[in-house]
Amino acid sequence: MGGPELERLIDLFAHLPGLGPRSARRIVLRLLRDRETRLLPLAAAIRACADAVRACGICGNLDSCDPCTICANRTREDKICVVETVADLWALERALIYRGTYHVLGGSLSALAGRGPEDLAIASLLARLQTSPPEEVILAMPATVDGAATGHYLTEKIKALGIPVSRLAQGVPMGGALEILDEGTLATALRARRLA
Amino acid sequence: MGGPELERLIDLFAHLPGLGPRSARRIVLRLLRDRETRLLPLAAAIRACADAVRACGICGNLDSCDPCTICANRTREDKICVVETVADLWALERALIYRGTYHVLGGSLSALAGRGPEDLAIASLLARLQTSPPEEVILAMPATVDGAATGHYLTEKIKALGIPVSRLAQGVPMGGALEILDEGTLATALRARRLA
Numbered sequence: 001m002g003g004p005e006l007e008r009l010i011d012l013f014a015h016l017p018g019l020g021p022r023s024a025r026r027i028v029l030r031l032l033r034d035r036e037t038r039l040l041p042l043a044a045a046i047r048a049c050a051d052a053v054r055a056c057g058i059c060g061n062l063d064s065c066d067p068c069t070i071c072a073n074r075t076r077e078d079k080i081c082v083v084e085t086v087a088d089l090w091a092l093e094r095a096l097i098y099r100g101t102y103h104v105l106g107g108s109l110s111a112l113a114g115r116g117p118e119d120l121a122i123a124s125l126l127a128r129l130q131t132s133p134p135e136e137v138i139l140a141m142p143a144t145v146d147g148a149a150t151g152h153y154l155t156e157k158i159k160a161l162g163i164p165v166s167r168l169a170q171g172v173p174m175g176g177a178l179e180i181l182d183e184g185t186l187a188t189a190l191r192a193r194r195l196a
Numbered sequence: 197m198g199g200p201e202l203e204r205l206i207d208l209f210a211h212l213p214g215l216g217p218r219s220a221r222r223i224v225l226r227l228l229r230d231r232e233t234r235l236l237p238l239a240a241a242i243r244a245c246a247d248a249v250r251a252c253g254i255c256g257n258l259d260s261c262d263p264c265t266i267c268a269n270r271t272r273e274d275k276i277c278v279v280e281t282v283a284d285l286w287a288l289e290r291a292l293i294y295r296g297t298y299h300v301l302g303g304s305l306s307a308l309a310g311r312g313p314e315d316l317a318i319a320s321l322l323a324r325l326q327t328s329p330p331e332e333v334i335l336a337m338p339a340t341v342d343g344a345a346t347g348h349y350l351t352e353k354i355k356a357l358g359i360p361v362s363r364l365a366q367g368v369p370m371g372g373a374l375e376i377l378d379e380g381t382l383a384t385a386l387r388a389r390r391l392a
Contacts, residue, residue, distance in 0.1 A: 003260030005248040009241040016223045027212045045205040046239040052201040064199030
C-alpha cells in the first residue's frame with residue numbers, strides 16, 4: 001500500500017512499544033495529512049534529539065547536557081536514588097517529592113535473562129559512592145523478583161561502604177481497593193503495618 | 197526533563213492520534229535506547245516519506261508515484277469506489293475483495309462542521325465521471341449521519357450522469373452477537389433482511 005517509503009515508515013512505527021500495524025497506519029496518515037505541522041517537525045525533532053541527547057556520564061540520565069541538569073544542580077540534596085531505568089527516574093521527578101540525585105542501573109539482575117552485575121551500571125555506582133559518599137542511598141527498585149534480588153545485592157555492597165541504605169515502602173497503592181489487590185501486595189502491606 | 201530537544205520530541209509524539217504523554221515518553225525512551233536500529237532509521241524514513249509520498253492526482257490516494265499504483269494498474273476493473281479517507285481505502289484494499297479503482301473525498305459533508313461540497317474532492321470526482329464514465333460507482337461511506345448525507349448528495353449527482361450507483365450493505369457485522377448490537381444496527385438489518 002502506498003509504495004516502499006510509506007510501508008517502511010508504518011513498519012517502524014508499528015514496532016514501537018504500545019503500537020501495532022493499525023495504530024501505526026493511523027499515525028502515519030495523520031502525519032502525512034499535517035505535513036507542515038507534524039511530519040516535518042517530527043523529523044527535525046528526532047534529528048535534534050539524536051544529535052543533542054546523551055546519557056549523563058555521572059548518573060546515566062538522558063539529557064542534552066552532560067553532566068545532566070539534575071547532577072549539575074548544586075541545590076540537590078546529597079542523596080542518591082538508584083533506579084532501573086530513565087523512565088523510573090522521570091516518574092520520581094514528576095512526583096516532585098525527591099530532591100536528591102540519581103543513578104540509573106540500566107536494568108535489574110536476572111538469573112533467567114543472564115544479566116549479572118557487570119551488565120549494569122553497578123561498578124560506576126560503587127566507584128561514585130567511594131569517591132564522594134552521600135548521606136544516603138535510596139533503592140527504588142520495582143517490586144518484582146528481579147528488582148528485589150538487585151536490591152539485596154546492592155544493599156550488601158553499599159552497607160559494606162558504611163553508607164546508609166533504604167528502599168521504597170511496599171503496600172497498598174493510593175486509590176487501591178483491597179478487593180482488587182493481589183495477595184502478595186496485601187500480605188506485604190499487612191506485614192509492614194504501622195501503628196496508627 | 198532531559199532538556200528542550202527531548203521535551204519537544206515527547207510533545208510531538210504525545211499529540212499523535214492514540215498517544216498521550218505517558219506512551220510518548222515510553223516511545224521516546226525506546227527510540228533513544230535503540231539509537232542505531234530505531235531512532236536514526238525513523239528520522240530517515242520520515243524524511244523519505246516527506247520527499248516521496250504525494251496524493252494521487254486522479255484519486256487522492258497516498259503513494260510515492262502519481263498516478264498511484266492502483267490508478268496506474270490497467271488490470272483494475274472499470275469501477276470507482278468513493279471513500280472518505282485514505283485509511284478507508286487501505287481498509288478496503290486489505291479486505292482483498294475489491295478490484296476496481298477509488299476516489300478519496302477527504303471527509304464527509306457536515307452541516308455542523310460547516311463542510312460543504314466545495315470542501316471535498318467532489319468536483320474532481322464528477323469531472324472524472326464525465327470524462328470517462330465507469331461501469332459503476334460504489335459509495336463506501338461510513339454508516340454515520342454525515343456519511344449518509346454525503347451518500348445521498350453524491351447519489352443524486354451521479355445518477356444525473358446516467359452512471360449506476362450502489363452503496364455498501366448495512367447490517368449485522370461479522371461476529372456480531374445480537375445482544376450487544378445497538379438498536380439502529382438491528383433495525384437496519386431487519387429492514388434490509390433477505391430471503392434465505
